[in-house]
Amino acid sequence: RFNKSQQDALLGAVEKGKITLIGATTENPSFEVNSALLSRCQVYTLNSLDSEAIQMLLNNALQNDKFLKERYIHIEEYDALLQFAAGDARKALNLLDLIASTFEPEVENTINNAVVVKVAQQNIARYDKSGEQHYDLVSAFIKSIRGSDPDAALYWMARMLKGGEDPVFIARRMLIAASEDIGNSNPNALLLAGECFRSVQAVGMPEARIILGQTAVYLATSAKSNSTYLAINKALELAEKTANLPVPLHLRNAPTKLMKQQGYGINYLYPHDYP
Numbered sequence: 718r719f720n721k722s723q724q725d726a727l728l729g730a731v732e733k734g735k736i737t738l739i740g741a742t743t744e745n746p747s748f749e750v751n752s753a754l755l756s757r758c759q760v761y762t763l764n765s766l767d768s769e770a771i772q773m774l775l776n777n778a779l780q781n782d783k784f785l786k787e788r789y790i791h792i793e794e795y796d797a798l799l800q801f802a803a804g805d806a807r808k809a810l811n812l813l814d815l816i817a818s819t820f821e822p823e824v825e826n827t828i829n830n831a832v833v834v835k836v837a838q839q840n841i842a843r844y845d846k847s848g849e850q851h852y853d854l855v856s857a858f859i860k861s862i863r864g865s866d867p868d869a870a871l872y873w874m875a876r877m878l879k880g881g882e883d884p885v886f887i888a889r890r891m892l893i894a895a896s897e898d899i900g901n902s903n904p905n906a907l908l909l910a911g912e913c914f915r916s917v918q919a920v921g922m923p924e925a926r927i928i929l930g931q932t933a934v935y936l937a938t939s940a941k942s943n944s945t946y947l948a949i950n951k952a953l954e955l956a957e958k959t960a961n962l963p964v965p966l967h968l969r970n971a972p973t974k975l976m977k978q979q980g981y982g983i984n985y986l987y988p989h990d991y992p
């Protein structure tokens with residue numbers, strides 16, 4: 718396995734055609750492969766298998782694998798197997814093998830949902846806090862808040878929590894959403910999100926889930942406005958283009974007599990004197 722720094726060593730050989738590089742990763746290569754190396758590669762995406770393909774895979778294993786054939790296994794229900802496999806052929810076969818190892822050979826054995834759940838015990842959430850799934854779930858969570866859908870916001874947040882996401886990270890994302898997507902249409906949203914952030918740090922899991930849930934629902938059901946977000950971006954864009962323009966004299970500070978003589982602050986009208 719090569720980290721991004723080590724991948725640099727392959728770049729020259731790939732460019733000159735001295736080697737044919739074939740790699741595989743379970744993560745999005747945008748996050749795991751050096752961008753210079755990635756730009757010189759052809760990327761093929763292998764998607765999760767659908768239910769029909771997983772069933773075909775399992776049945777094929779039952780018919781051709783010597784160990785499984787000795788146990789005369791009949792799959793009565795596929796639902797739990799498909800759920801635990803989550804489109805992953807390796808998970809499906811490993812689970813089938815694990816279940817088969819609990820059966821006696823040379824007698825008929827039946828796999829149903831109850832048997833699968835008993836053996837698997839717990840469906841480990843498919844979540845990588847540093848990979849594509851992390852960013853996809855965060856995106857879905859924030860977009861649900863922005864779209865004023867509290868149920869969806871709670872669901873995507875629950876997916877992150879089940880996957881082991883840091884609750885402080887979720888609270889931090891809601892702080893940003895409170896300002897970016899709600900803004901001055903409801904200034905209290907930022908106050909609540911800030912208190913949520915501090916409370917989550919103080920309380921920790923599992924109780925922090927209640928605070929996170931309360932805040933997510935509040936933000937999702939709040940009035941929305943991104944006017945400040947758009948305005949500051951426009952202001953930054955303009956500031957970059959006009960960085961050399963001088964400050965008008967009437968807006969300048971005049972702490973010295975010389976500055977006053979040069980016209981600093983001249984004709985400035987104090988707004989409180991002109992209500």
